[in-house]
Amino acid sequence: MSTISKALGLLDLFSEAHPRLGLTDVQRMTGRDKATVHRHLTALEEIGFLEQDAGTRAYRLGPAITRLAGMRARTVAEVEMVRSVIDALSRDAGELVHISRLQGFDLVDVYHAELHDHPVRVSFDAYGLPPLFATASGKAYLAFSTSGLLDMALADPRTVQEGAARPDPHAVAAELSQIAKRGYASNRDTLRIGVSSVAIPVFDASARAFATCSIAYPTSRGGARRAADLAALLMSRGRDITEAMGGAVPPDVQTIWTPEAERAAS
Amino acid sequence: MSTISKALGLLDLFSEAHPRLGLTDVQRMTGRDKATVHRHLTALEEIGFLEQDAGTRAYRLGPAITRLAGMRARTVAEVEMVRSVIDALSRDAGELVHISRLQGFDLVDVYHAELHDHPVRVSFDAYGLPPLFATASGKAYLAFSTSGLLDMALADPRTVQEGAARPDPHAVAAELSQIAKRGYASNRDTLRIGVSSVAIPVFDASARAFATCSIAYPTSRGGARRAADLAALLMSRGRDITEAMGGAVPPDVQTIWTPEAERAAS
DNA sequence: TCTATCGGTTCATTATTTGAACCACGCCAG
DNA sequence: CTGGCGTGGTTCAAATAATGAACCGATAGA
Secondary structure: OOHHHHHHHHHHHOOOOOOOEOHHHHHHHHOOOHHHHHHHHHHHHHOOOEEEOOOOOOEEEOHHHHHHHHHHHHHOOHHHHHHHHHHHHHHHHOOEEEEEEEEOOEEEEEEEEOOOOOOOOOOOOOOOOOOHHHOHHHHHHHHOOOHHHHHHHHHOHHHHHOOOOOOOHHHHHHHHHHHHHHOOEEEEOOOOOOEEEEEEEEEOOOOOEEEEEEEEEEHHHOOOOHHHHHHHHHHHHHHHHHHHOOOOOOOOOOOOOOHHHHHHHO | OOHHHHHHHHHHHOOOOOOOEOHHHHHHHHOOOHHHHHHHHHHHHHOOOEEEOOOOOOEEEOHHHHHHHHHHHHHOOHHHHHHHHHHHHHHHHOOEEEEEEEEOOEEEEEEEEOOOOOOOOOOOOOOOOOOHHHOHHHHHHHHOOOHHHHHHHHHOHHHHHOOOOOOOHHHHHHHHHHHHHHOOEEEEOOOOOOEEEEEEEEEOOOOOEEEEEEEEEEHHHOOOOHHHHHHHHHHHHHHHHHHHOOOOOOOOOOOOOOHHHHHHHO
């Protein structure tokens, strides 16, 4: 293990629970020698990755991190920020992965990846056009937004005229509540016969949902547990996606798949 | 020089001018051996401080930086973020240093430091109450805001009723224009007899002024060149202050004191 | 095809990191 | 007041990790 990794790994020790750490705190958490830890801490402080409180001598995350994050925000496009995560997710799931952003009342594609070689693929030409209630992404978004947005979406004329069945507000609200509880939304042959999907929300710096990430797959490739498996995989990357885009996951959001949450929501 | 500093120093090579760097780019910029550079780059990539483009193999700033910056924003108070810079500035200037934020039409104190031992000190009890035109901070703020704010401030009834002399809009606009050109605002005995100050704006992530930093000093301690000297010192820290708070300095702002800018503005 | 340049790798040499012991300070209980 | 304990921080021989000249393979142009 390189000294670089060891030193930078120290930064990950700083959290909401432990925003300030003293030398011995870090020493205990890492199990490394005190002298080593001290040298790493001071090295990180010298370049501004940490700051030391003059009074308590405790360390906290430093200004260089904020400075570099600003540089990244200015020089790296939103697409680049999520590309590697989405690509990896697509490879691991073996399915089509989408990340979309709300514009008006549509979820428009930011980036998508389909890095597998199954001969059967999901077509997504019309992605983003269906009303929010019809897609897993849309439901994931609505479930983690203020209810005001749901009312507005219900009142949107385009939503109403789309398709034959006008959604029942109570049924929609009930489903969104389940989605919020278990942490992800899903669809099975609802929008298009043969296409299923699971989706989670992506949050911005104010911890508000502003985008979604979804996995779409042919229902034919999905056995009984496929949806749950893909949901678990998707949720395990949710925090990475949100944080790569500079966002923060609200503390009350279910971020890991568990059988308990699954049952509790149904 | 520790390997930690060497490796993390590589991150500073990434800029608006060079957002993506290849192995040999970095090698040339640093003069270090290619193997060394490569190991550093891959070490930084492994922990997410850099990302490598799958196609071009060029490196760019990675998601871990953004993630940690979010953590810092959530766990370190605004005051802590600037404390060390302001403290250092106060020590170096040997005067009272203020950082204030606009709330309504007042600049309210966020933090101040007076780390010197001169017997003569500036009182600042009423700081934040005078109208924006009367303080260097207020003028610094207005000079780097949209002119709409100036109009609103001029129309603000409290502004109008304060003091005897109602400000001449044209004179104010002319002064603000000079301030914008040279990069800082100054006052000499205008608000209170015996008190002078210099001030610069602080910008947020959208590169809009949202706060100010100022140095206040007794006019008695200020010779002919004191204002310019303090302004030069203040401006040299301006970028650090803005970036420590997660902001970005607009590219067209004068950020270093020069005799040319000083002359051009007057 | 030949050459230059790119990213990346290897392995003996070298220099840096490491850690047990040590120091100084502040705090608390007796 | 004092002695013990827990801090943060330092030292220097020993151990280990970083280094760099040479090398590899791929790619793009001339």
